[in-house]
Amino acid sequence: MIKHHLHPEILLSYAAGNTSSSESLIVASHITVCSKCRREVETFEKLGGKLLEESDSVDVNASSLDSIMSKISDHVSVDNASDVVSTNAVFKNIPSVLRKYLPDGSNLTENWSKGIGGIKYFDIDLGNSNQNTRARMLSIPPGKKLPHHGHESQELTLVIQGGFSDENGSYDVGDVAIEDEKNIHTPISDSKEGCICLVVYEGNLKFKGPLGPILNFLKI
Numbered sequence: 009m010i011k012h013h014l015h016p017e018i019l020l021s022y023a024a025g026n027t028s029s030s031e032s033l034i035v036a037s038h039i040t041v042c043s044k045c046r047r048e049v050e051t052f053e054k055l056g057g058k059l060l061e062e063s064d065s066v067d068v069n070a071s072s073l074d075s076i077m078s079k080i081s082d083h084v085s086v087d088n089a090s091d092v093v094s095t096n097a098v099f100k101n102i103p104s105v106l107r108k109y110l111p112d113g114s115n116l117t118e119n120w121s122k123g124i125g126g127i128k129y130f131d132i133d134l135g136n137s138n139q140n141t142r143a144r145m146l147s148i149p150p151g152k153k154l155p156h157h158g159h160e161s162q163e164l165t166l167v168i169q170g171g172f173s174d175e176n177g178s179y180d181v182g183d184v185a186i187e188d189e190k191n192i193h194t195p196i197s198d199s200k201e202g203c204i205c206l207v208v209y210e211g212n213l214k215f216k217g218p219l220g221p222i223l224n225f226l227k228i
């Protein structure tokens with residue numbers, strides 16, 4: 009059962025088409041497996057539609073139309089939100105909205121880049137290098153303890169397989185860890201399965217989330 013959810017603010021932004029591609033990807037992936045957050049998004053979407061219907065006229069000039077269209081094109085589709093099981097057993101339980109960005113292979117992490125200590129990573133190309141949030145898949149071996157550390161900006165981590173725990177509790181498949189400048193913690197990956205997760209973060213070089221110390225150490 010999912011214990012850690014996305015905040016209503018980001019679900020509202022997503023429903024309004026105001027999240028970046030990376031944020032949209034993590035929201036779409038989470039609501040594939042989380043009916044609670046999916047219902048909230050649907051409620052926000054209905055509310056938005058109702059507001060539009062009730063407005064007498066909408067003044068749309070060329071620049072606001074461009075802005076609306078770019079937001080729509082940035083919005084990751086959730087048409088297949090209920091489709092979580094691939095026919096390929098290797099990719100079982102990977103949300104289809106995320107699966108389509110990952111490379112093929114005989115196992116999930118085949119064709120991912122190799123780091124030290126058995127860590128693997130894969131940068132997801134959403135074709136939007138001008139946006140300030142990025143998405144990266146990360147595979148951490150079982151029982152890996154990370155240094156005690158804090159954060160300088162928001163980072164979202166969605167557990168895809170396995171999990172990790174820290175002072176705030178344990179994070180299993182479907183859970184989202186939301187880290188910001190207020191959080192200081194010491195995460196450790198699941199002792200049996202390790203952790204495969206999707207990390208969405210701000211900025212270009214510095215990782216500050218639960219898995220940030222490993223990423224910074226790898227200089228990747």
Ligand SMILES: [Zn+2]
Nearest residue numbers: 013014042045
């Ligand atoms: Zn949720």
